[in-house]
Amino acid sequence: MKFESLRYEQPAEGVARIVLAREETRNAQNKRLLYEVNDAFDAAGRDDAVKVVILAADGPHFSSGHDLRDKSRMDEFTPVSCWGGFDLPGAEGWMAVEEEIYLGLCWRWRNFPKPTIAQVQGKAIAGGLMLVWVCDLVVASSDAEFSDPVVAFGVNGVEFFTHAWELGSRRAKEMLFTGAPVTADEGRQLGMVNHVVERDDLDRFTLALAERIARQPSMGLKLAKQAVNQSLDAQGQWTAIQAAFSLHQLAHSHNMQVHGQIVDPGGAAVIRNQSRR
Numbered sequence: 721m722k723f724e725s726l727r728y729e730q731p732a733e734g735v736a737r738i739v740l741a742r743e744e745t746r747n748a749q750n751k752r753l754l755y756e757v758n759d760a761f762d763a764a765g766r767d768d769a770v771k772v773v774i775l776a777a778d779g780p781h782f783s784s785g786h787d788l789r790d791k792s793r794m795d796e797f798t799p800v801s802c803w804g805g806f807d808l809p810g811a812e813g814w815m816a817v818e819e820e821i822y823l824g825l826c827w828r829w830r831n832f833p834k835p836t837i838a839q840v841q842g843k844a845i846a847g848g849l850m851l852v853w854v855c856d857l858v859v860a861s862s863d864a865e866f867s868d869p870v871v872a873f874g875v876n877g878v879e880f881f882t883h884a885w886e887l888g889s890r891r892a893k894e895m896l897f898t899g900a901p902v903t904a905d906e907g908r909q910l911g912m913v914n915h916v917v918e919r920d921d922l923d924r925f926t927l928a929l930a931e932r933i934a935r936q937p938s939m940g941l942k943l944a945k946q947a948v949n950q951s952l953d954a955q956g957q958w959t960a961i962q963a964a965f966s967l968h969q970l971a972h973s974h975n976m977q978v979h980g981q982i983v984d985p986g987g988a989a990v991i992r993n994q995s996r997r
């Protein structure tokens with residue numbers, strides 16, 4: 721398989737590593753990157769020699785989120801869902817796009833049958849969080865920061881909304897209300913991050929963890945993952961994600977009516993002012 725936006729590596733027996741390779745954009749997620757991540761997960765899922773997948777990223781930062789400069793069109797890619805109507809006017813078209821490339825892909829990866837490990841350095845902002853949170857385990861370097869500043873843009877949070885499960889409800893609210901990041905150490909205290917290691921040790925540590933997991937039988941791994949995911953499902957996680965996605969679409973529609981664009985144009989200035997304090 722050929723990829724433009726990532727590398728697909730097999731660094732050890734039983735381990736596949738997907739490495740985001742848009743360092744020049746801080747691994748901003750355009751449609752091509754998202755569909756290539758999906759293709760890479762599919763390849764790893766269908767390869768019986770792969771037991772565990774690491775999702776890593778080139779450069780100083782894991783991911784700066786959705787690529788707002790992405791000019792590609794939906795019809796350049798093959799949808800993974802049966803949603804269509806991506807160019808329809810009003811809320812209908814944009815909701816279909818976000819259902820397909822954000823919520824749909826994330827939910828697909830969350831339910832990937834084999835264990836996955838996010839390997840995170842530097843910043844994971846907004847859409848960057850979504851790629852982290854769909855993974856089963858998170859290994860972060862000590863400089864890693866996790867933030868969802870989209871309230872400044874008049875939106876409740878990113879499209880894949882699992883904040884309260886990841887951080888607990890009070891910390892999730894503070895993260896959203898202030899836009900300020902959760903550090904790697906705090907993430908570990910809260911249970912969002914499994915391990916914090918020095919940046920120089922991030923590759924080696926994550927690979928060693930993956931190799932340890934890969935020595936387990938694939939059946940046990942798949943069943944253990946499903947059992948935990950089903951516990952989250954029983955708590956209503958998917959229902960809550962869908963409800964938050966509906967609010968997210970309300971936000972885009974509101975902003976379109978009031979500001980003529982899907983986000984509040986004042987958001988960037990709000991974030992700039994906050995980071996000066």
Ligand code: ZN
Nearest residue numbers: 818879968972
């Ligand atoms: Zn959105």
